[in-house]
Amino acid sequence: MSNVNITSKGIKRILKRYNAEQAIAEYIWNGFDARANTINIRYKANALGKLDFLEVNDNGYGIDFNELKSKFEPFYESEKTIEIAVPANTSVMHGKNGVGRMTFFTFAHDAAWLTTFSSPEGLRSGEIRMSAERLNHYEPSQLTVPMAEETGTSVTFRNLLISEAYMQDVVIPFLVEEFCWFLELNSPKEYRILINGEALDHTINIAEKESLIIPDETSDTVFRVVYIQWKKALHRELSKYYFIDSRYNEVYKDFTTLNKKADDFFHSVYITSDFFDDFSFKNGDNDQQEVLFGRSKAAPEYRHLIKELGKYIQARRRPYLRAFGAKMVDRFEADGIFPTYPNDSEKLRKPVLEEMLISLYEKEPKLFTNLNTDQRKLFVRMFDLLLISGEADKLVTLLEGITELDDEERIELTALFVKTA
Template structure:
């Protein structure tokens, strides 16, 4: 032993070799990944990477040890004299770079030495980065063999030395290896990869198992959805034997789905005689077991259907997470001027549509910045409640260039969304009807018993739309304005005094007394919101609502009080200095039958088409 020596030259120039690795220069650790892949490709069940540092924390050596088949020195020329081709060509179970990955070491260091055991021979192969096309190989004795490899029946240990480039941190290296080899490790549980003695984990993923029977043959399909893309591996549908080795693979039709990475692995006794190169012409009585067989075509369709279901479920979860993210970042319109229930309805309406939009085309919001997203969501929100809401479907259908199937799916989603909005609207209307019912119960049927008014106050404050649709937005309360307005009210003479004339009714003489009514409380609301005139100029719209006690019938005294209140407000310096418009609303259960002034004012307002009973110049 140790007397055979071989030297050779690759059939490509040194510069030609280096050009093949131009894209790899930013990722010198790829050279180690290629050596690991070569180990697994040689049938290894274990690959151990050891990274050694010197006292100055610089790289001293990297070794990649595997228990694969090793390299036969007699066939060394077939491995090292060829570039960009190898016996791996056409073998779907192999991951290395088909004959060139072994030379990637020059991106990281100057020297690479292969220690190998194959059958009864032990040998050593050496390549220098200055002459990449040349290699030298010789047989060695067991004493000269790399120590860890001595324990294996066969295998290879590649040792890299004389580094000119450093490696990333150990945690980063492990993450890279998880990503690149994770699918191989999960597919072959007996395979193991370690870095400095610590096993590389399988990256985060979801496993979905399916079983199917086709023409009497049982197929077990494992779908693995990777949270992050596994290295540079595309999504494939694999056929594997019971040992986990890949017999055949096809590209999945889901490769271009953003953030979606799905692999499928099909196992079956039916594959025991699988021949992927078999011709579609079969002149024997033996059932065809190949990609052209009926069973295999049905299997591919089943895999596609299962994959579609998994993708739709992923997409629903992805969309929900995206909507939550947009909401947390405050991208959706806030509707501060609307009542809480109406704002909630608008928000859900817009969110439902955006979900449908995402499901139709998940790429539509990809790489879009904050401001454009906010503008887009605001425009969608406005259009959905406008008279042009039907046109949004046409516009989006044209922009996204949806095919007929996508248009039908999008249409169904919009219809479902619209139905939800109708239901939500009905719920809002039902709540309004309930509010009116509760108010009617208090003001019409139970006003005799109303001595305290928290229920009435709550109903009025939560339902300002009762005074007209334009008052729907009175929910935003101004504490300062409320307090000042309430203080000014105290200056109105007799505004809280009750006399017998205020109780005038056909059926109350003995049922109500003045002392009882005095224990009731008048209600008072004051709100200030920004409004705009026809010229687009802003002003403060100030609304004051004076609600007399349910037992009181409105009369000329109350009208005079409101007139006095309007005068006091107009004279207040804090209000006169700002652009303000005031509305004072007087509310009561009924108008006194004996009153003349209010009835007269109402008739005058109708005749002159006035909006109020008290002129604005009063």
């Protein structure tokens, strides 16, 4: 018998940001962190639709009983609310601090881990039990014989608080958005999440997918790229480049140039090449040793790749933003945002104003975010008045007082306003 060094209520306060679907996702991440390639979720409901049984199985390396303290005792004296962090530059070890194992209290009263792991003496198995009423207490027991012929872990949850409908309508859609990018990243390795034996279809979140080749003309280097635009946000993952070596191992990931733009252009870019087999992702601009003895970010091939990728995703984003801008203008019309035009000659201004707003959204969607109805009216009618005055080119100076513009954005907006004035 062992105890975690904090009260059960304290643990619940620390993990209070978690709901049932987030907690179930953490058990899946635990399996992938243990180098599993298949996670099998099984559940069964009774006649009333309430879950009687929920289980998460993985074929990872199991939980070594010599490491139980680090796996089940991550809390000490602090009761500060936390959220499990996502690794910044790699997709492995998502839940390395172990706190995700205690989130089951959000959807069940009891949890039991049956695990098989390798030891110097061969395969060994053990069982760990916990109750939501005593999250600071766990009961481990090592078994005398291994319970499986391969390593892996099965977590069984009893006395469940969620229904079959909740699993189907909330949990499974959540898992698609949580893991779609990760399953796509590891598709060459055939990573899978099974729900009652059926593979979770992460492709239902794909809005657009395209494969392309980016060669480097100064060398024989070839980069194979898969671009995906997602329908819905990727929760905590955001939009990133994933750099993959010839063995299909992710060696690094980083934000794309459009990650921080204020729109719903959710995307992932997967780049595979043997160029990344011997590559240092440290900032190598001033490190000649990196360039001489290995590839780095200072390599011309890498610089060429990033430049071409930036141009590519910018081109993919423009049509999306223009279509979204047109829908925004339609909503403005329905909400009475536009000024009224008392005569036919003044009505001729409206198409010009609409085109300006659509083009402006296409270039800077962040200008339209977080505006209430009155602010939208003021914003749109201010543009209309400047069109009347013939001083639309001065809008750039005005916009700089509202949001930060870089040199490229300033040039593009100036050209836009001169064109539409």
